[in-house]
Amino acid sequence: MYVKSEYKEEKALLSPTTSSEEEDELGLRRPRRAQEGSEPGSFQPSDSKQAAGRLRMESKRRPARAPRGPKNSENVQRIKKSRRVKANNRERNRMHNLNSALDSLREVLPTFPEDAKLTKIETLRFAHNYIWALSETLRLADQLSGLPASLLPPGGFLQDTMLSPGSADSPPSSSAWSCTASPSPSYSTLSPASPTSSTSDIDYWQSYAQPRANDFI
DNA sequence: TAGGCCATCTGGTCCT
DNA sequence: AGGACCAGATGGCCTA
Numbered sequence: 001m002y003v004k005s006e007y008k009e010e011k012a013l014l015s016p017t018t019s020s021e022e023e024d025e026l027g028l029r030r031p032r033r034a035q036e037g038s039e040p041g042s043f044q045p046s047d048s049k050q051a052a053g054r055l056r057m058e059s060k061r062r063p064a065r066a067p068r069g070p071k072n073s074e075n076v077q078r079i080k081k082s083r084r085v086k087a088n089n090r091e092r093n094r095m096h097n098l099n100s101a102l103d104s105l106r107e108v109l110p111t112f113p114e115d116a117k118l119t120k121i122e123t124l125r126f127a128h129n130y131i132w133a134l135s136e137t138l139r140l141a142d143q144l145s146g147l148p149a150s151l152l153p154p155g156g157f158l159q160d161t162m163l164s165p166g167s168a169d170s171p172p173s174s175s176a177w178s179c180t181a182s183p184s185p186s187y188s189t190l191s192p193a194s195p196t197s198s199t200s201d202i203d204y205w206q207s208y209a210q211p212r213a214n215d216f217i
Numbered sequence: 218t219a220g221g222c223c224a225t226c227t228g229g230t231c232c233t
Numbered sequence: 234a235g236g237a238c239c240a241g242a243t244g245g246c247c248t249a
Contacts, residue, residue, distance in 0.1 A: 084228095088227080090236070091226075091227085091238090092224085092225070094238080120222080218249100220249090221247085221248085223247105224245090225245105227241085228239105230238085232236085232237075
């Protein structure tokens with residue numbers, strides 16, 4: 001998404017006032033020589049003869065550097081701004097990556113209707129409960145695999161047992177099969193992996209988007 | 218119009 | 234030193 005801030009940054013970067021000096025400070029040009037002035041690691045004459053010699057050399061080569069003052073503080077500001085702009089770009093990228101990962105997560109979560117988009121927090125909560133439900137499925141499948149079919153619930157253990165909210169084995173912070181982690185049981189007949197268009201499913205998918213009390217993971 | 222959600226900016230902190 | 238990560242602030246968009 002292109003927003004005004006990006007426009008501002010680009011405008012700043014493309015500023016027509018950019019000079020060769022600015023390019024130096026922004027790292028776009030290599031330094032002309034190994035540093036004069038107070039840069040760290042720069043040459044500091046330790047004796048006056050050397051200093052005088054250097055002064056003569058300096059005067060031969062070119063006029064003395066402009067005095068450090070307001071101009072320099074302008075440059076410092078520019079450097080800071082440049083770093084800020086770069087950091088902003090990185091941060092934007094990072095958040096885009098995070099959102100991509102969230103989108104990937106949304107893709108593997110069943111939703112009803114199918115094109116409904118979960119919010120970020122809903123996605124995380126739903127994924128949390130979804131994983132828990134699938135784990136329970138496996139656990140109960142293990143437990144019940146030895147039982148004769150006649151002892152299994154008619155609708156299958158998945159619906160009647162595993163998805164019954166508030167079971168003792170539910171995750172510590174989640175007691176309901178929903179993205180909202182509501183402690184109040186309200187969804188008990190949903191097959192998580194492939195929700196169908198039954199009335200109860202629709203009720204479920206519509207209701208999970210509603211705000212609830214104790215709405216945290 | 219208030220509230221929710223989101224993207225972005227920003228400064229601080231931690232890590233390599 | 235520079236990048237990653239984080240949390241707070243801000244403003245835009247949308248919906249009830």
